[in-house]
Amino acid sequence: xxxxxxxxxxxxxxxxxxxxxxxxxxxxxxxxxxxxxxxxxxxxxxxxxxxxxxxxxxxxxxxxxxxxxxxxxxxxxxxxxxxxxxxxxxxxxxxxxxxxxxxxxxxxxxxxxxxxxxxxxxxxxxxxxxxxxxxxxxxxxxxxxxxxxxxxxxxxxxxxxxxxxxxxxxxxxxxxxxxxxxxxxxxxxxxxxxxxxxxxxxxxxxxxxxxxxxxxxxxxxxxxxxxxxxxxxxxxxxxxxxxxxxxxxxxxxxxxxxxxxxxxxxx
Numbered sequence: 001x002x003x004x005x006x007x008x009x010x011x012x013x014x015x016x017x018x019x020x021x022x023x024x025x026x027x028x029x030x031x032x033x034x035x036x037x038x039x040x041x042x043x044x045x046x047x048x049x050x051x052x053x054x055x056x057x058x059x060x061x062x063x064x065x066x067x068x069x070x071x072x073x074x075x076x077x078x079x080x081x082x083x084x085x086x087x088x089x090x091x092x093x094x095x096x097x098x099x100x101x102x103x104x105x106x107x108x109x110x111x112x113x114x115x116x117x118x119x120x121x122x123x124x125x126x127x128x129x130x131x132x133x134x135x136x137x138x139x140x141x142x143x144x145x146x147x148x149x150x151x152x153x154x155x156x157x158x159x160x161x162x163x164x165x166x167x168x169x170x171x172x173x174x175x176x177x178x179x180x181x182x183x184x185x186x187x188x189x190x191x192x193x194x195x196x197x198x199x200x201x202x203x204x205x206x207x208x209x210x211x212x213x214x215x216x217x218x219x220x221x222x223x224x225x226x227x228x229x230x231x232x233x234x235x236x237x238x239x240x241x242x243x244x245x246x247x248x249x250x251x252x253x254x255x256x257x258x259x260x261x262x263x264x265x266x267x
Contacts, residue, residue, distance in 0.1 A: 005158050005172040007184070013087040016185070020094060021132065024161035025174075025186035031086040032142065032181040036077075041144050043075030044106040044204055050074050066108030066202065070219045078104060079225075083237045086183055087140075091210050094185075095135055100242040102137060102209040103218040109152045109194055109203040121157070124209060125188035130162045137188035137211045144204035147178045152197035154184065161189035213245035213263075222246060 008019030
């Protein structure tokens with residue numbers, strides 16, 4: 001009997017491109033220190049509470065899902081992480097140039113029998129092309145608790161980013177098991193699902209996606225944080241938040257010299 005498929009593991013991002021392109025996923029271990037993990041855990045707790053409160057105010061049922069969408073603004077630690085982003089060079093190489101944040105979410109995978117959307121096989125990118133001429137999105141998952149088969153380690157169908165009509169879960173399925181502070185990068189065309197948490201503890205993680213600057217983000221991160229706040233940020237953080245990929249709202253915004261335009265070709 002052949003061994004089960006395994007997700008390639010690396011400690012150096014410069015050695016991670018080959019398995020990422022081949023299998024659609026790679027794990028990078030040891031890139032996030034304990035202090036940052038604690039900062040991100042704190043931020044996730046605040047973000048989940050904020051999302052639940054916002055949904056209640058809108059008359060929406062939260063169902064205690066433990067999911068937070070668009071967490072920027074809930075805690076400044078998220079901005080610190082994005083500015084110091086591990087493996088930024090690998091992401092840039094994979095996407096073929098500059099990139100921006102498309103989404104930044106988090107989840108607390110509670111003990112469950114499954115059934116929610118996250119527990120179903122899916123791709124995060126709806127547009128599909130099996131080639132590498134234009135890569136549109138990459139996912140990043142950050143482990144804030146150990147990921148194990150028991151507590152719902154993410155399931156990945158390796159190689160499914162190359163097959164349009166693949167039936168999920170029947171071929172090269174690997175369970176992502178990793179220690180705290182690990183980072184999983186995977187092609188957004190890859191079929192994946194959250195495993196069912198059969199432990200008695202919550203399993204926490206952050207999920208980010210990145211795209212080329214021309215790709216519309218799920219939320220306007222500049223407006224979410226506030227224009228003045230982003231304008232005062234570092235050049236690195238501005239680029240990643242999409243400061244140089246904004247949409248003008250008026251002729252006054254549109255007619256500007258190159259150094260003041262909302263969209264910059266080189267950013």
